[in-house]
Amino acid sequence: xxxxxxxxxxxxxxxxxxxxxxxxxxxxxxxxxxxxxxxxxxxxxxxxxxxxxxxxxxxxxxxxxxxxxxxxxxxxxxxxxxxxxxxxxxxxxxxxxxxxxxxxxxxxxxxxxxxxxxxxxxxx
Numbered sequence: 808x809x810x811x812x813x814x815x816x817x818x819x820x821x822x823x824x825x826x827x828x829x830x831x832x833x834x835x836x837x838x839x840x841x842x843x844x845x846x847x848x849x850x851x852x853x854x855x856x857x858x859x860x861x862x863x864x865x866x867x868x869x870x871x872x873x874x875x876x877x878x879x880x881x882x883x884x885x886x887x888x889x890x891x892x893x894x895x896x897x898x899x900x901x902x903x904x905x906x907x908x909x910x911x912x913x914x915x916x917x918x919x920x921x922x923x924x925x926x927x928x929x930x931x
Contacts, residue, residue, distance in 0.1 A: 809834035809905045809920045816901060816925030819893055823929070827888040829903030829922060837881040840911025842918060843888045845899035845927075852902070854913040856888060866913075871897075893929045900924040 815827040829841070838860050846852040856867045856877040865877050876889040886903055904918035911917060 809836065809839065809907065811903050811905060811920055811922035813901065813903050813922045813925040816927045818928045818930065821893060821895055821929055821931050823893050824889070824891045825893065825927060827890065827901055827903075827925060827927070829886040829888075831884045831886075831905065834905070834907060834920075836884040836905075838907070838909055839920075840906040840909050840917075841877075841879060841886045842904045842906070842911055842913075843877060843886075843901060844904060844915060845897075845901045846924075847896075847899040850899075852915060854915070855901070857911045857913065858886065859911060860909050868913075890927070893927075895929045895931045898927060898929050900926050 810832045812830050842857040843855040858865050858877045874892045879886040902924045903922045905920040906918050
């Protein structure tokens with residue numbers, strides 16, 4: 808079973824950038840579909856971006872399309888989320904998640920393994 812650890816969160820001004828990382832240990836990272844989710848204060852956790860086990864297929868929530876880029880390095884067992892043109896509404900705890908079955912998608916129930924989350928705060 809994969810253990811996931813997020814890093815790279817922090818405080819940034821609107822219009823700025825951050826890159827989140829998700830390091831995996833255990834399991835077979837290269838066969839997992841991976842995703843990023845986020846939870847803002849008082850709101851439910853929501854899908855942000857997903858990537859296939861090969862990295863060939865990526866998909867995004869409409870709210871981040873064109874601003875965020877998901878990628879992965881299977882050799883290093885790391886997934887990334889490059890976030891540009893950040894907005895105050897992007898403020899949330901960001902979680903990485905793994906689907907060992909390799910399907911992924913936008914539904915949280917598909918993902919069996921989760922990290923503890925990293926806080927991203929965007930000031931106006």
